[in-house]
Amino acid sequence: MGARSEAAGYGDARERPDCAAARRRRLSVDRRRDELMAAALELFGARDPDDISIDDVAAAAGASRALVYHYFGGKRELHVAALRRAAAGLERRPPPMDGGCPLDALAGALARYFDFAEEHAAGFAALLRGGGAGRGGEVGRIVEGVRGELFASLTRRLPVREPGALLRVTLGAWIATVESAALDWLEHRDVERRALERLLVDQMVATLTAAARHDPEASHVLHNLKNDR
Amino acid sequence: MGARSEAAGYGDARERPDCAAARRRRLSVDRRRDELMAAALELFGARDPDDISIDDVAAAAGASRALVYHYFGGKRELHVAALRRAAAGLERRPPPMDGGCPLDALAGALARYFDFAEEHAAGFAALLRGGGAGRGGEVGRIVEGVRGELFASLTRRLPVREPGALLRVTLGAWIATVESAALDWLEHRDVERRALERLLVDQMVATLTAAARHDPEASHVLHNLKNDR
Numbered sequence: 001m002g003a004r005s006e007a008a009g010y011g012d013a014r015e016r017p018d019c020a021a022a023r024r025r026r027l028s029v030d031r032r033r034d035e036l037m038a039a040a041l042e043l044f045g046a047r048d049p050d051d052i053s054i055d056d057v058a059a060a061a062g063a064s065r066a067l068v069y070h071y072f073g074g075k076r077e078l079h080v081a082a083l084r085r086a087a088a089g090l091e092r093r094p095p096p097m098d099g100g101c102p103l104d105a106l107a108g109a110l111a112r113y114f115d116f117a118e119e120h121a122a123g124f125a126a127l128l129r130g131g132g133a134g135r136g137g138e139v140g141r142i143v144e145g146v147r148g149e150l151f152a153s154l155t156r157r158l159p160v161r162e163p164g165a166l167l168r169v170t171l172g173a174w175i176a177t178v179e180s181a182a183l184d185w186l187e188h189r190d191v192e193r194r195a196l197e198r199l200l201v202d203q204m205v206a207t208l209t210a211a212a213r214h215d216p217e218a219s220h221v222l223h224n225l226k227n228d229r
Numbered sequence: 230m231g232a233r234s235e236a237a238g239y240g241d242a243r244e245r246p247d248c249a250a251a252r253r254r255r256l257s258v259d260r261r262r263d264e265l266m267a268a269a270l271e272l273f274g275a276r277d278p279d280d281i282s283i284d285d286v287a288a289a290a291g292a293s294r295a296l297v298y299h300y301f302g303g304k305r306e307l308h309v310a311a312l313r314r315a316a317a318g319l320e321r322r323p324p325p326m327d328g329g330c331p332l333d334a335l336a337g338a339l340a341r342y343f344d345f346a347e348e349h350a351a352g353f354a355a356l357l358r359g360g361g362a363g364r365g366g367e368v369g370r371i372v373e374g375v376r377g378e379l380f381a382s383l384t385r386r387l388p389v390r391e392p393g394a395l396l397r398v399t400l401g402a403w404i405a406t407v408e409s410a411a412l413d414w415l416e417h418r419d420v421e422r423r424a425l426e427r428l429l430v431d432q433m434v435a436t437l438t439a440a441a442r443h444d445p446e447a448s449h450v451l452h453n454l455k456n457d458r
Contacts, residue, residue, distance in 0.1 A: 165419040166428065172413055173406040173432070180405035181398050190394040195443065199395065202439040203402070210435035214428050 086123035315352035
């Protein structure tokens with residue numbers, strides 16, 4: 001008890017030298033891993049993963065080949081780790097949903113999605129294109145996870161608890177629309193980003209309007225969306 | 230000259246025994262490869278490729294493990310070959326475009342797309358999910374090839390030569406919508422297929438209508454599409 005409170009007190013005032021050293025080491029390991037993953041995302045996103053070697057990644061991060069193997073074990077493992085980091089960033093991105101009308105909230109969510117796509121352009125494209133990471137279905141699962149997260153944040157927003165078949169297809173298709181538009185934008189950059197975001201919000205309304213002709217639930221959601229406007 | 234015409238004459242009437250044997254061998258090799266690829270597609274589409282071994286594929290096709298290695302070299306090579314075959318089938322699928330109004334043609338193209346998805350359910354899902362085949366960017370390139378093909382058949386149909394940025398994004402997004410809906414349908418099968426196809430045609434019109442508010446070219450295409458109706 002005495003030792004515990006002493007240690008706690010010690011930690012509060014100034015860190016114990018051995019703890020501080022361990023913390024520095026850990027921080028430096030984390031930073032090094034981050035640098036390697038960032039370099040890997042940049043390379044894997046920009047070029048065919050087949051054409052990229054561990055040496056390329058090491059050179060881009062100013063590290064040794066041995067260090068990359070030490071931290072990740074191999075190229076595939078590094079790629080999957082980097083994609084997972086990109087995905088975690090995207091999953092954290094969905095905005096708070098309190099207040100505001102649903103269409104504004106949707107526009108806000110889209111803006112954050114595109115912020116992320118822009119900040120992590122190479123990783124974002126690598127993640128969604130899924131290209132080449134292989135390692136069995138891992139990349140597929142990462143992408144499905146990101147989609148599931150977006151889908152859940154969308155249904156919370158509308159709000160719908162358990163969408164029926166046609167509404168589920170419609171919302172899933174809109175997410176595919178957003179992904180496709182974001183990849184196109186990263187590749188071409190010939191549309192103003194805000195204009196694209198506005199188009200995508202309009203397309204959500206349009207696609208719900210089309211679905212509403214086939215499905216009472218979609219009609220109900222659309223009604224809420226518009227009345228809230 | 231004499232030998233040549235004699236050989237040609239011989240071939241016309243009845244096949245030379247050695248040619249017939251070679252042809253049988255070739256046919257049987259092709260059929261065996263096909264069987265192995267079909268078994269692989271079935272397995273890779275239904276389960277995580279990480280969990281599937283060459284032995285599983287060999288057992289499903291009633292072949293030996295050695296034969297699979299002989300024909301394909303390895304699991305990844307087999308998977309890529311099988312996906313490429315599925316993609317080739319899909320690329321051949323776009324319908325002839327002569328006559329008929331554009332929206333009927335679009336509905337016809339969608340029906341063929343879903344025919345393909347239904348006939349090759351496992352391979353289709355494996356192709357679009359891209360999951361796990363790895364082998365660098367090969368699967369990515371196969372999927373991009375299929376999308377490019379659909380995109381070209383769509384722009385021929387509308388018709389647009391070189392779509393501008395917003396129309397390109399809109400058409401690409403609609404293709405993503407179709408892919409997403411087809412994957413959802415294969416997974417859940419809780420929507421009537423024809424109803425889903427009608428919804429997707431309506432969504433093409435809806436999405437063009439939304440784009441038309443932002444883009445004169447989309448407005449022009451929409452006008453043609455509706456007037457032709």
